[in-house]
Amino acid sequence: MASHIVGYPRVGPKRELKFALESFWDKKSSAEDLKKVAADLRASIWKQMADAGIKHIPSNTFSYYDQVLDTTAMLGAVPPRYGWSVGEIGFDVYFSMARGNxxxxxxxxxxxxxxxxxxxxxxxxxxxxxxYASHKAVEEFKEARALGVDTVPVLVGPVSYLLLSKPAKGVEKSFSLLSLIDKILPVYKEVVAELKAAGATWIQFDEPTLVLDLDAHQLEAFTHAYSALESSLAGLNVVIETYFADIPVAAYKTLTSLKGVAGYGFDLVRGTQTLDLIKGGFPSGKYLFAGVVDGRNIWANDLAASLSTLKALEGIVGKDKIVVSTSCSLLHTAVDLVNETKLDKEIKSWLAFAAQKIVEVNALAKALSGHKDEEFFSANAAAQASRKSSPRVTNEAVQKAAAALKSSEHRRATNVSARLDAQQKKLNLPSLPTTTIGSFPQTLELRRVRREYKAKKVSEEEYVKAIKEEINKVVKLQEELDIDVLVHGEPERNDMVEYFGEQLSGFAFTVNGWVQSYGSRCVKPPIIYGDVSRPKPMTVFWSSIAQSFTKRPMKGMLTGPVTILNWSFVRNDQPR
Incomplete structure (x- = not known):
């Protein structure tokens, strides 16, 4: 029974890492305090996976800021402006690269x-x-071992690292980043040697660039790199992970021909055509890490469908060579559904956050090995059926409106010049009108008022009065600066997506469904679970108030539909 997790969120179930980082940056806590929070988070994640029965548990997927930056530190590739030249890279240089100083x-x-x-x-x-300037990968492997957990150390692969880089300022345009491959491989060899000496038996290289449209020269770099690493990797089981999309045919052939590699990981949630490639031919004796549990979205896995896919793959690669996995790192999903105490019970039954996805992976691995948890599978089937049939998901009025759309409705009835003439007659703008994008800074006072209004500590009347005052201030400032087309500053909005989602039907919201965007910055994506409609006007009230404060034109501000889609957890029961 083999199960595997590509990677796991590092922020903590209640954003513990975020608060520890910001406290450290503000000099309110020490480096040791930050390291303690990080170690506790890592230990709890490893224990969680071990308790769930996961066989291949990743290490070195934790990061204080970003896994690519960790690789830059490992390789000692610090730009000269940060003043580092030798020794182990510490927090000062690391965070200067991430945040500047x-x-x-x-x-x-x-x-x-x-x-x-x-x-x-x-x-x-x-x-x-x-x-070799950061020993983090080896240190975390040893740390997990000391806790009694054997892990698979994860490294960003050497070719993807170079392909995801950019030439430094002032470097000639003809410079090829891939020309550095032979300069970085000695460091990778040192890391691998240390991991072997520490007792590692598996190692994971993430090479996600293999899903891109690469040319022959770029694909050749993979062949070259892993041939050069082959002797260093001897005695280790190596898995190369790809994710986020289908792997093109040429890349699939390159990947499955690499020397010294024991297994390959594929995203089989987004990579639907990759299944056909595997069915068309998979190298004998190699492991297939089948990413059937979605690492990008928060829906419960359709266990019956995934098991069917796994059984079909088992017939191709062999019973002892299939490993059940996530489609990518769980970094991109929320941490733990247990912390959602306010979420509607029915909707909650349709969801799985990172902690629940670990359980799904293990349940599928057990079922594949003949130890199916019938109760767990039945509950899952009931949740899938409930979601399909729920009247909350399907709104007939929305369905009819969408079906009635004609292609002609995607075009304006009048041409641009006619619209410009009409606009100019009404607004009388100068040749080069000035405006701003929309939002003004959200002050601590503003956030306090909004928080207290939500908690029913201030009345609606007091809240509206405070927002009106802020709008008036913003309008006066823009008039003083002689801006032509004004904005109201958006003081009533908590987030450019959440604010609109809260006023639309078909959306649900979490309390702790945070996902890391970068560093300590986390976002809480809304969940689009049903047909979306707008029960009442959303911005008219505030825009009208804003317009009443000025004779200049006031822009209405809406977050666009594509941004709302891309910044939300979207339905997986229909195409985007």
Whole structure:
């Protein structure tokens, strides 16, 4: 019975890491205090997985900020502006790279593939001197071992690390990041040697760039890198993880031909065509880490459907070579459903956060080995059926309205020039009108008023009065600055997505469903569980008040539908 988790959220069930980090950054607590919180979180995660029966438990997926930044530290690839040259990289240099400091800016941050997580982009040039400068991967493996838990250390793979980097400022355009591969491999060899010496039997390389549209030169880098690592990896079981999408045919062939590799991990939730590739041919004697439990969304797994998929795959790769896994790291989902005390019972029965997904993975692995928990599977089937048939999910009026849409309705009835003329007659704007995007800073006082109103500590009348005063202040400021088209500053909004979701039907909200966006920044995505409709006007009240304070045009502010979709946990029972 083999089960595996690609990675796990590191913020803690109630954002313990966030508060520890911010306390440390504000100099309210020591480095030792921060390390203690981190160690406690790691220990509880490893114990949770071990107690659930997971066989391949990951280590080194915890991070104080970001796993790519951890790899930069491991490789000693610190940009010169941070003043580091030798020795183990400590918090001062590490957090300066992530956040900047009084004298130097932070490194660039960008989206991790198509998730809402952000990673710190390595800055590399031909003169970078790589050295083994952070022993975190080995230290965390030993830490877990001391607690009686054998783990699979996880490293960002060498090729993905380079492909996700950017050339440092001033480097010639012709410079190829992949030309650095032979310079970083010696450090990877040192890490692997230390992990072997510490007793590791498995090691996981995350190479998610394999799902991108890579050219022959980029694919050749994988072949080269793992050939060069082959002798170092001897005696270890190596799994290479891919995730977030289907793996293209050429990349699949490259991956499954790599030397010294024991198994391959695939996202079989988003990678629907990858199933066909596996069915068309899988290397004999290799392990398939089948990512059938969704690491990107919060819906309970359809256990019966997943078991059927796993049984079909078992027939191809062999009974003892299939490992039940998550589609990607659980970093991208909320931590634990247990902490949702206010969530509607019916909706709660349809959900699984990271802690519940561990249980699902193990239940599927047990069922595959002939030890099916009938009670657990029955409860799951009942929840799946309830979600399919619930009148709360399907709204006939919305269905009819959507079905009645014509393609002509996606185009305006008048052309741009006619609309511009009409707009200019009404608004009389200068040739280059000025405006701002919309939101003004949310002061502590504003947040206090909103919090107290929610907790029914201040009346609606007092709340409206406070928001009106803030809007009036923002309007006057813009008039003083001679802005042409004004905004009301959005003081009534808690979050640009949550605010609208709370006023729409088909949305549910959590209390502790936090997901890391970057560093200590967490977001709480709404859950879209049903057909969405708007029961009443949403912004008219505040926009009208704002317009009453000025003769200048006031913009109405709406978060767009694509942003709402991308920043929410969306339904998985229909296409996006």
């Amino acid at each position: 009084a004298s130097v800016p932070a490194m660039e941050m960008t989206k991790w593939f198509d998730t809402n997580y952000h990673y710190i982009v390595p800055e590399l040039g031909p003169d970078v001197k790589f050295s």
